[in-house]
Amino acid sequence: MAPNSVRQIATVIKYELLKYLRGRRLLAIVLLTIIISAIFLIVPPAIGTAYPKDPTDFITRVLSFLGVLSILSATFFGADAIVSEYESKTGYFLFPNPIRKTAIFVGKFIASALVSVGAIGLYYVIAVVSVRVIDGSIPANTGLSFAYSLIYLFAILAIAYLFSAIMRSSVYSLVLTFFTFFLILPIIDAVGSVAKFKPWFSVTFANGISQYIFQNPYPADKVFTTTAAGGPSAGVQTYSLVQYYPEIRLSVIVMAAYFVVAFVLSIILARRREM
């Protein structure tokens, strides 16, 4: 008699984690986290400059690769989670068992979320411990920043998962995930500054709250104006840029919405997908 779905999900998580532990990606993420943190901790004394005096400045600097690390985690652990079962034919082994496909895909998602949270968590632990040791205090709002980072992580992991439910090949899914968060959305965010619309709907823009939350007071949108001399006939021109800052509550809602919609959609599509 096959156990209920909750116990089966636990089984799927267990074996997914085992696969991650034996694979190279988890090792790569952990090493990267350590190397990135080490750069911020080792380089200043090595070149004879002091660490930032302000613990807030310091932690923001150490955590400045948060976005990159989250995107890499989502790509490594989410972007081929579903497509690989079809593409590499392991589905022929797993699917004909007495288990709901939903249980398989939920289990896989939880496993990838666990390892991603582990990687981001490690980054925060290193950051907090080093700031505590060097500056003697932990910046206010570190906990909130961590919470926001996790919401962002879940959102992009779910989007990566959705890509992996749609795409026909792991490679395309990995590339699409990476470029969406590394290139496409950041470009939209940047265009917003020039074209003067606030990209509140962009998940990468919303993720700014995990960094800005350290600033006191929380920053407000700013307009920068620059004047530049044009050609001989053009005279003097004025350019203006707006530096937009994500609003906290809206951004949390936006990221949570991405997570819920992408997750539900990915499960529906994965269930319908044929081998």
Add this chain to the structure above:
Amino acid sequence: MYKTVNALYRQQQIGFLQRECKQRHAEKVSMMESIVIEHLSKKYGQFVAVNDLNLTVEQGVCVGYLGPNGAGKTTTIKVLTNLLRATNGKAYLNGIDVIHHPKAALEGVGAVVETPEFYPQLTPDECLSYVGTIRGMSGEAIAERSHAVLEQVKLLEVADKRTGQFSKGMKQRLAIAQALLHEPSILILDEPTSGLDPRGMVEVRDIIKGLIKTDITILMSSHLLYEVQEVCDKVAIIDRGVLLTYDSVKNLSAGQDVTVTITTLDPITRPEFEAIKALKDVTSVKRTETLALKLSFSGGPETQFHVLRGILNTGVKVVSYMPQRAAIEDVYLQLVPEGEA
């Protein structure tokens, strides 16, 4: 306490599903019918891969599922194993609707579809533990059965090596092992001996023959007609998604002429040739080489024996007496028209 209540509840649920399916079926599905396929169709876009297929496999029967490349064998098997959604029709495993209740229906089923891949980071032992746990087997049961099935498929030596480096045949062996792990009541196999070395084929055939003595039900697609003739009770032949015939191996072979090739020590003389031709039941004789004859007769093993004795009585020094090919092969070649797959 909770566990037993839970188990009881689930049993009731299965019972309910079975009753529901039975009722819906009026008396057509009995528990003696392990696999029931009714008006099953599967389209890929506009292409009809399986067309209104009806097939019932009684409990304890082994059915060989034959047909040319692209006939729809794998497609049928994928619908039965929850890998594809049927476009139309119904399929029941042990009386449970596999299209609407795959989890319950696949409970007693072991399957090998195409050549499955395994997670390269896991070992055969871990792969088996994975599906064993999903199926609710206890730790001891998994350990005991894993050992038994890995021994059966001769993978015991590599039980703790990662499957990443396994050859195609080793993966096929592991696939068979995982299908047998939980001692299924229904075994669904898609070309089970494909990719195996000659000894592997014999071994797997022997495993299947061993299972046939139990009351397991087997549906097995294959291109190896002698294998099917040797192992299976019944044969279903499908072409372009349409079932052409479904009958027992015995019935199908009965109407077929048997062709045997005889080789002799000395060249056959004219009178000897005529004597052989005149033997009872012999329908045709043809000299193929100086020392070889091909003759056909209708009948079973009994006739085959009498024909041989008749030939020996003519004084011909017979060196070998070999049936040309499986009777099933003739049926197949008659039913399945020539043409591209």
